[in-house]
Amino acid sequence: MPYPYVLLSAAVSLDGFLDDTTPERLLLSSPADFDRVDEVRASVDAILIGAGTIRADNPRLLVNSPERRAARVAAGLPPYPLKVTVSGSGELDARANFWHTGGAKALYTTDKGAERARALGIAADVVPLGPELGWRRLLEHLHDELGVRRLMVEGGGTVHTQLLQQGLADELQLVLAPLFVGDPDAPRLFGPGGYQGGRLRLMETRRIEDVVLHRYQPTAPGAGPLTVAADRHWLALACELAERCPPSATAFSVGAVIVAADGTELARGHSREAGDQVVHAEEAALAKLDPADPRLRTATVYSSLEPCARRSSRPAPCARLILDAGVRRVVTAWREPDTFVTEADGTGLLTAAGVDVLVLAEYEERAKAPNRHLT
Numbered sequence: 001m002p003y004p005y006v007l008l009s010a011a012v013s014l015d016g017f018l019d020d021t022t023p024e025r026l027l028l029s030s031p032a033d034f035d036r037v038d039e040v041r042a043s044v045d046a047i048l049i050g051a052g053t054i055r056a057d058n059p060r061l062l063v064n065s066p067e068r069r070a071a072r073v074a075a076g077l078p079p080y081p082l083k084v085t086v087s088g089s090g091e092l093d094a095r096a097n098f099w100h101t102g103g104a105k106a107l108y109t110t111d112k113g114a115e116r117a118r119a120l121g122i123a124a125d126v127v128p129l130g131p132e133l134g135w136r137r138l139l140e141h142l143h144d145e146l147g148v149r150r151l152m153v154e155g156g157g158t159v160h161t162q163l164l165q166q167g168l169a170d171e172l173q174l175v176l177a178p179l180f181v182g183d184p185d186a187p188r189l190f191g192p193g194g195y196q197g198g199r200l201r202l203m204e205t206r207r208i209e210d211v212v213l214h215r216y217q218p219t220a221p222g223a224g225p226l227t228v229a230a231d232r233h234w235l236a237l238a239c240e241l242a243e244r245c246p247p248s249a250t251a252f253s254v255g256a257v258i259v260a261a262d263g264t265e266l267a268r269g270h271s272r273e274a275g276d277q278v279v280h281a282e283e284a285a286l287a288k289l290d291p292a293d294p295r296l297r298t299a300t301v302y303s304s305l306e307p308c309a310r311r312s313s314r315p316a317p318c319a320r321l322i323l324d325a326g327v328r329r330v331v332t333a334w335r336e337p338d339t340f341v342t343e344a345d346g347t348g349l350l351t352a353a354g355v356d357v358l359v360l361a362e363y364e365e366r367a368k369a370p371n372r373h374l375t
């Protein structure tokens with residue numbers, strides 16, 4: 001179930017509105033920020049907007065810079081990213097700029113919407129997703145069928161709200177513009193509803209003329225099952241920790257994080273930490289917790305490399321330590337190669353005992369990076 005990396009991009013007024021209620025589009029960004037957005041567009045495989053934004057703004061959604069288009073072509077990409085829109089109704093204007101500018105277009109819709117869109121002569125690859133439109137199926141289709149690895153979402157609020165609330169956003173790029181809209185009927189960026197997780201992680205702030213760009217990473221959800229975006233977030237952290245291991249010619253560099261079901265980080269560890277030449281990442285992280293901690297039973301262990309199934313340096317391999325701790329879920333990036341032990345099937349040991357093991361292969365290269373000299 002791999003999905004593209006989902007980057008939400010929006011500009012808002014100081015009072016949190018996306019637009020005003022006049023028919024003309026409200027310009028919130030500054031010229032330099034529009035150029036930054038152009039650069040982000042040039043860096044992605046696809047750009048998505050909701051049907052509401054096509055109706056309200058009639059945007060073209062292009063990469064405007066000829067140099068950026070040329071650079072895409074030189075890299076073997078089409079000059080323009082794929083343009084994607086979503087509509088439940090299929091009630092779209094066939095003359096809108098969206099369909100007649102740039103490169104390939106895809107419309108994700110319902111079965112009924114597809115009929116309507118075809119009848120209206122919409123010039124796009126029309127993809128019906130069944131009686132209702134589900135974001136996970138849409139992202140899966142974009143990834144598997146259309147090869148989209150990075151998706152930029154440019155609104156509107158309805159689309160942004162759903163992706164954030166469903167835990168499917170990997171990054172939020174929010175521009176704050178120094179003006180007020182002051183009209184309660186104007187569209188807001190984020191609507192009401194249940195947002196998972198607590199505070200977002202602030203990755204960057206940047207002043208661009210008179211606007212400020214904020215880059216956030218949504219963090220783990222506050223309740224309920226860990227979402228795809230949360231899994232990615234924690235596994236990325238485990239891969240980051242792997243980079244911090246003291247180098248070794250005889251053992252892997254691995255990072256691990258233990259996260260409670262409510263998204264709280266319980267402990268982290270990495271190989272050979274704190275001067276212990278043989279300690280493994282999962283072992284180091286587990287050692288920081290009280291074995292009787294009840295949160296372990298519903299926690300997830302994120303490890304850049306699958307937990308080991310056999311080892312000579314300690315009596316119990318990490319897979320055994322995880323089972324003994326009562327953990328029922330493991331997410332990892334990389335299956336252990338036969339470098340040091342043969343049939344290093346930690347996943348087999350864990351799944352045989354009923355543990356759910358998820359491998360997110362998209363992080364494999366990052367997990368391998370500090371181990372290049374070994375494999």
Ligand SMILES: NC(=O)c1ccc[n+]([C@@H]2O[C@H](COP(=O)([O-])OP(=O)(O)OC[C@H]3O[C@@H](n4cnc5c(N)ncnc54)[C@H](OP(=O)(O)O)[C@@H]3O)[C@@H](O)[C@H]2O)c1
Pocket residue numbers: 009010011012017018019025026028049050051052053054056057086087088089090091132133134154155156157158159160162187
């Ligand atoms: N400041 C900014 O950065 C920015 C960026 C973009 C847009 N905007 C503003 O945002 C406003 C438009 O926002 P919006 O929230 O009205 O529209 P939107 O998010 O662009 O589109 C909403 C539409 O998308 C379709 N849709 C979304 N989720 C769906 C689902 N789960 N199932 C089926 N269909 C789904 C529906 O289309 P159907 O109605 O066809 O079924 C829905 O009406 C405009 O005023 C625009 O100017 C501002």
Ligand SMILES: [Zn+2]
Pocket residue numbers: 280281282283307308311317318319
């Ligand atoms: Zn181990």
